[in-house]
Amino acid sequence: MSLHNISSPDTDVTAALARRGITRRQLVQFCSAMLGTLALPERYLAQVVQAVGKAKKPVLLWLQFQDCTGCSESMLRSSHPDVAEAVLDLLSWEYHEVIMPGAGKAANDVLERVVKEDKGKFLAVVEGAIPTGEGFCNIGGRSAMEIANQVCRAAAATIAVGACAFDGGLVRAAPNPTGGLGVHEAVPGIKVMNMAGCPHNPANTAAALVHFLTFNDLPALDQYNRPLFAYGRIIHDQCERRAHYDAGRFVVDWGDEGHRKGWCLYKMGCKGPAATFNCPVEGWNDHTSWPVRAGHGCIACASPRFWDHMSPFYDRLPSVPGFGVEVTAGEIGLGLVGATVAGVTAHGLIQLIKPAPKPPASGPPAPEYPAPPPPQQQPRAQQPAAHGNGETVTTRKEK
Numbered sequence: 001m002s003l004h005n006i007s008s009p010d011t012d013v014t015a016a017l018a019r020r021g022i023t024r025r026q027l028v029q030f031c032s033a034m035l036g037t038l039a040l041p042e043r044y045l046a047q048v049v050q051a052v053g054k055a056k057k058p059v060l061l062w063l064q065f066q067d068c069t070g071c072s073e074s075m076l077r078s079s080h081p082d083v084a085e086a087v088l089d090l091l092s093w094e095y096h097e098v099i100m101p102g103a104g105k106a107a108n109d110v111l112e113r114v115v116k117e118d119k120g121k122f123l124a125v126v127e128g129a130i131p132t133g134e135g136f137c138n139i140g141g142r143s144a145m146e147i148a149n150q151v152c153r154a155a156a157a158t159i160a161v162g163a164c165a166f167d168g169g170l171v172r173a174a175p176n177p178t179g180g181l182g183v184h185e186a187v188p189g190i191k192v193m194n195m196a197g198c199p200h201n202p203a204n205t206a207a208a209l210v211h212f213l214t215f216n217d218l219p220a221l222d223q224y225n226r227p228l229f230a231y232g233r234i235i236h237d238q239c240e241r242r243a244h245y246d247a248g249r250f251v252v253d254w255g256d257e258g259h260r261k262g263w264c265l266y267k268m269g270c271k272g273p274a275a276t277f278n279c280p281v282e283g284w285n286d287h288t289s290w291p292v293r294a295g296h297g298c299i300a301c302a303s304p305r306f307w308d309h310m311s312p313f314y315d316r317l318p319s320v321p322g323f324g325v326e327v328t329a330g331e332i333g334l335g336l337v338g339a340t341v342a343g344v345t346a347h348g349l350i351q352l353i354k355p356a357p358k359p360p361a362s363g364p365p366a367p368e369y370p371a372p373p374p375p376q377q378q379p380r381a382q383q384p385a386a387h388g389n390g391e392t393v394t395t396r397k398e399k
Contacts, residue, residue, distance in 0.1 A: 067128025270297030
């Protein structure tokens with residue numbers, strides 16, 4: 001039985017929108033917002049609107065293994081506008097243990113039917129780590145590994161939502177008693193997109209589904225199979241507190257004056273300089289907030305093995321290049337007197353470096369900084385080195 005009382009998996013988006021009283025104007029507005037999340041140029045808007053409007057409902061199976069159900073809750077409780085709910089509703093949500101009415105044999109029969117009748121056409125969503133140890137996480141008399149292999153290998157694509165499905169997450173943290181793994185390791189060789197995070201951001205997942213409906217393919221991925229539109233930039237470079245970092249204004253104790261004024265949380269263990277995610281831009285709860293805006297440092301929950309590599313979460317990262325690591329705003333001002341300022345980097349971070357060499361006698365001097373490459377030529381996003389590599393942090397007594 002299907003989760004939604006929709007007549008057929010072939011029902012298209014236009015019919016579903018009409019039933020909900022959603023106008024084409026609202027659809028265009030939603031698609032425009034999804035373009036922004038996907039970082040696609042506006043010229044794709046007509047194509048996205050047309051594709052979403054005519055899309056047939058792909059069948060979706062949502063599997064849950066070693067998880068806390070946080071990713072399901074994040075998706076189901078998100079306050080999307082009606083049109084986004086309609087787009088999600090357009091997926092024939094055939095199997096999801098948290099909300100499906102069927103149970104026992106009836107639920108298992110749905111899973112078997114979809115895998116057999118829609119092989120190579122349906123989408124699989126996996127939430128939670130997959131244990132490799134004996135006797136852990138059995139569902140309907142079968143192991144999580146057996147179910148994942150059967151379903152994910154038959155799917156058109158698999159979406160791993162949350163840190164646990166990405167790379168094992170908390171479940172895999174040392175000592176990892178169940179042998180938990182992420183989907184791409186437990187079921188190698190499949191077409192998978194990782195929506196990392198603890199939990200995943202439902203706005204990003206909705207945007208990825210719109211991309212799939214539009215182009216019949218997953219969006220561009222990084223080396224960890226995460227979509228570049230959501231995981232392609234360092235959090236530190238997007239953070240609204242970045243100016244305080246550059247000026248040397250830091251929170252040094254919870255509740256101090258700097259904390260009340262919204263200063264940088266680097267000294268309180270924020271992992272933003274070593275993490276990639278679009279939390280500062282996309283936010284949560286309809287762009288209302290995100291952890292740093294709420295006053296807590298980033299814990300790099302979308303980074304590989306963050307429970308092991310980024311904890312203790314309140315320990316400071318090794319020194320990050322640039323101003324503000326161990327100095328106050330006043331010290332920066334004094335330090336600039338008599339110093340040579342070579343230039344300003346593309347992201348606005350002033351760096352003190354040695355004086356530039358004199359240019360050749362003939363010909364114009366070479367520019368100090370080359371122009372950035374056009375967007376289409378930028379290299380794939382590189383994950384910063386994880387914390388916990390043994391680097392020594394040299395600190396200086398606070399003034």
